[in-house]
Amino acid sequence: MRDVAAVARVDQSTVSRILSGDDRLSVRAETRQRVLDAAQRLGYRPNAAARTLRTSSAMAIGMVLPSLQNVVYSTIAAGAQERAAQSGYLLLVMTGDALASLAGRVDALLLAIATSERPNLLELRDTVPVLLLNRSEPWGVPSITVDDGAGAALATTHLIELGHERIAHIAGPQNVDTARRRLLGFREAMARHGQPVLDELIVEAGYDEAGGQAAAARLLDLDPVPQAIFAANIMSAIGAISAIRARGLRVPDDISVVGFHDVQLAEYLDPPLTTVRMPLHELGVRAVDLLLSGGGEPATTSIDTPPELVTRASTAPRRPAPRRRRA
């Protein structure tokens, strides 16, 4: 910047005013042009570290994810990125325990870590405003979620209305609160319709294909086999279907399956998967909104856009004469 000032024959502070976009400030057009030209010619790039140090604002918000390989979070991130960009902020996504060196890099933090990682988090809180993303925990930290309970109820009710009776739930890892809320939604919907919830029909599994496959395998060892399965995640639904196929049963003819989170892929599977679409993009948008507006007191914000059931071909009405296992 000093160089630019020298070339343009003005003071550095003038360069700063002009380049910082203080456009309305009184600067002679000719001077401005001279500075702009000089900056251009020298290929000047403002140094973010210096600007951050001086203004104590990094114009960036951080997002810490458990893994990048997760469609759910990448959808949320897309929303967050758009909203941040609108306000001139950069969204910086990172994984792993990066929490140590974040002060002075980001102005606020979206945290989507696993439940077990609480300790690190708390240290950070008085350095940078933190918003728990897609998680609500009793840690005195503000958080934002979608209505997982309602989504689970939607899926469950769909299966009930199809006439199914032995409805199973492949639940997510119960140390993650989204999984707990989905299980709760399942239970409540079952209860509301007077359906019994059998313990043997609830199996906990990781949010991935392998987890879904293992859980479904256990469910298929039951006699009689469940008539329908609500999987707490789309990947576990895919794994479950794979297990069902491996037993020689068909979806939806023998067993109906609903997945959770509607991703592009669902439409192209065999059979195309019935899912619950959650407002994930909006979650990202609103999260950044909240962070940028100062957040307010530690409280849980719940996105009230209702989940939608996307009915495809993996669910069907109960068959008049359900197939029984051969004796």
Add this chain to the structure above:
Amino acid sequence: MRDVAAVARVDQSTVSRILSGDDRLSVRAETRQRVLDAAQRLGYRPNAAARTLRTSSAMAIGMVLPSLQNVVYSTIAAGAQERAAQSGYLLLVMTGDALASLAGRVDALLLAIATSERPNLLELRDTVPVLLLNRSEPWGVPSITVDDGAGAALATTHLIELGHERIAHIAGPQNVDTARRRLLGFREAMARHGQPVLDELIVEAGYDEAGGQAAAARLLDLDPVPQAIFAANIMSAIGAISAIRARGLRVPDDISVVGFHDVQLAEYLDPPLTTVRMPLHELGVRAVDLLLSGGGEPATTSIDTPPELVTRASTAPRRPAPRRRRA
């Protein structure tokens, strides 16, 4: 930090020495302890902006992606993150045109933007060292790639060895160089085995389900229909299979399909998908290595770990009497 110094009754510079990990430097144990205690008690966090400004090193490397919703890049990112962390660097992932405000935030940049975005890139180059990731373009910028040509040849040869003759290729977008190199690998493998490459059997499509579906639909309008398809991407392979099914044909009985990039999902599809596994994780690791070692002159580094064919159930030998369309 000033506060810590005051509480510990030493100079700020002493605090700096102790906290910056200059452990071996001569400091009285008692003094060190006093400083450590004070820092702990005050919840001191070093300010990255100040440190970056002073040392002109952000201890962070940036990674710009076209989208977070892409398994390929998230796999690369995972490798990059691990390697960066090993060296005490933070990996900051971002999407969109963040390129403007990166100086002073990152020490080097991994760039995986789409081909069309070249202009922005070049401006940046003299601010921060840049490495083109998974792309090789004649822009005088160093780049790193995996051997897409060899991977494509592997897939193609597999189909040829299975006895197929009308082998089609669902190529990726030809303005992306990975897609061009895969097409080239396909052509070369076909030529090497004396197979003709018919223009009608090469269809360009986006690297996603919808693209693969549309491309396969065009291929299925041909008469006779192809015996096998090599799709340049796993998502387009999934779309292609969906289109094949929609026509009442079966994979692999009627048509064999190979996808590109081996992701967890492939194993759980129906049928489980034969794919080519590329060393993507290693690509991420090596990319960071290169960046951290100063890079060297503009040149293309190609990861020479050979691709692997993962044979599953979506490919099968040519049937003795291939089914023909009804007249």
Add this chain to the structure above:
DNA sequence: CTGTTAGCGCTTTCAA
């Protein structure tokens, strides 16, 4: 309309 000046929080000589 433009220049002078102080200082953001830290590291790193240099001196004691």
Add this chain to the structure above:
DNA sequence: TTGAAAGCGCTAACAG
């Protein structure tokens, strides 16, 4: 073994 002091690149009073 510790302190004093300068300065990284920038912004924002304040003065002129």
